Amino acid sequence: MWMATEALVELENVFFARGPHPVLDGVNMRIPRGAIVALMGASGGGKTTMLNLMAGTLRPQSGQIRVAGQDLKTLSEEAIYSLRRQMGMLFQHSALFTDLSAFENVAFPLRRHFRLPEGILRKLVMMKLEAVGLRGAAGLLPAELSGGMGRRVALARAVVMDPMLIFYDEPFTGLDPISVGIIASLIKRLNAALGATSVLVSHDVEETLSIADHGFILAGGKIIAEGSPDALRSSDSALARQFLGGQPDGPVPFHYPTQQDYAAALRDSRSSGERF
Ligand SMILES: Nc1ncnc2c1ncn2[C@@H]1O[C@H](COP(=O)(O)OP(=O)(O)OP(=O)(O)O)[C@@H](O)[C@H]1O
Numbered sequence: 001m002w003m004a005t006e007a008l009v010e011l012e013n014v015f016f017a018r019g020p021h022p023v024l025d026g027v028n029m030r031i032p033r034g035a036i037v038a039l040m041g042a043s044g045g046g047k048t049t050m051l052n053l054m055a056g057t058l059r060p061q062s063g064q065i066r067v068a069g070q071d072l073k074t075l076s077e078e079a080i081y082s083l084r085r086q087m088g089m090l091f092q093h094s095a096l097f098t099d100l101s102a103f104e105n106v107a108f109p110l111r112r113h114f115r116l117p118e119g120i121l122r123k124l125v126m127m128k129l130e131a132v133g134l135r136g137a138a139g140l141l142p143a144e145l146s147g148g149m150g151r152r153v154a155l156a157r158a159v160v161m162d163p164m165l166i167f168y169d170e171p172f173t174g175l176d177p178i179s180v181g182i183i184a185s186l187i188k189r190l191n192a193a194l195g196a197t198s199v200l201v202s203h204d205v206e207e208t209l210s211i212a213d214h215g216f217i218l219a220g221g222k223i224i225a226e227g228s229p230d231a232l233r234s235s236d237s238a239l240a241r242q243f244l245g246g247q248p249d250g251p252v253p254f255h256y257p258t259q260q261d262y263a264a265a266l267r268d269s270r271s272s273g274e275r276f
Pocket of ligand 1: 018023041042043044045046047048049050
């Protein structure tokens with residue numbers, strides 16, 4: 001089922017370095033249409049970089065990235081820009097414009113990209129506010145919203161153009177547990193309602209796996225484990241277990257490792273069977 005569905009995003013042997021330091025060192029990934037996938041791994045491991053590569057805002061030094069069948073390398077800036085209009089993004093720091101109402105925040109991408117009659121724009125915006133349960137808050141300013149409500153407005157703004165692909169980077173950070181649950185269920189509902197595909201980066205492993213169809217664990221610049229949430233939870237890879245269990249020590253030691261220690265830990269973990 002997982003492999004049978006057509007891929008919306010594919011990464012093939014992607015290599016990306018910042019100066020002399022490889023961030024991604026041969027990443028392969030396949031994301032089927034309609035799926036919600038979780039991308040997990042240690043801080044600084046390159047998760048946000050991967051989202052930027054998929055969105056075409058960064059280009060890899062080598063390897064291929066295909067989105068909706070198109071090789072990003074072969075696309076003009078203009079073609080990438082128009083592809084990006086079909087992508088929605090909710091980043092932890094994608095703050096609302098403080099001097100605009102919830103309505104105008106959600107309307108912003110539509111006003112920027114289209115010249116719509118006011119009545120149609122209003123309908124589109126109110127539909128999205130309704131979808132996140134905030135129709136009644138349309139006229140409020142961000143300062144009048146709770147943290148969780150603000151995040152829901154940002155979510156409505158991220159999907160107002162009906163994207164085919166939605167990126168979430170730490171969408172739960174700074175929220176209370178109830179708001180986290182609400183955002184998680186909205187991510188799932190919106191993905192289904194829009195017929196979209198979602199890529200979710202989060203340190204909140206349990207919440208993330210509760211809505212994901214498939215998870216990837218990134219370490220040392222490579223995907224070291226992937227599978228369904230259940231398969232990942234019962235993984236016998238020590239690295240996967242350390243990430244999912246949030247254990248301070250394991251193959252990735254608590255003490256900041258030297259490059260060699262880390263490389264050796266990854267090698268050991270790899271030889272103990274990490275894929276599913
Ligand atoms: N603009 C930049 N210039 C230079 N180095 C950068 C830049 N952005 C990220 N990096 C480096 O690239 C590496 C990967 O960063 P990235 O933000 O992709 O990791 P991450 O897995 O998303 O981390 P986190 O979970 O902490 O957000 C890190 O070592 C980071 O310091």
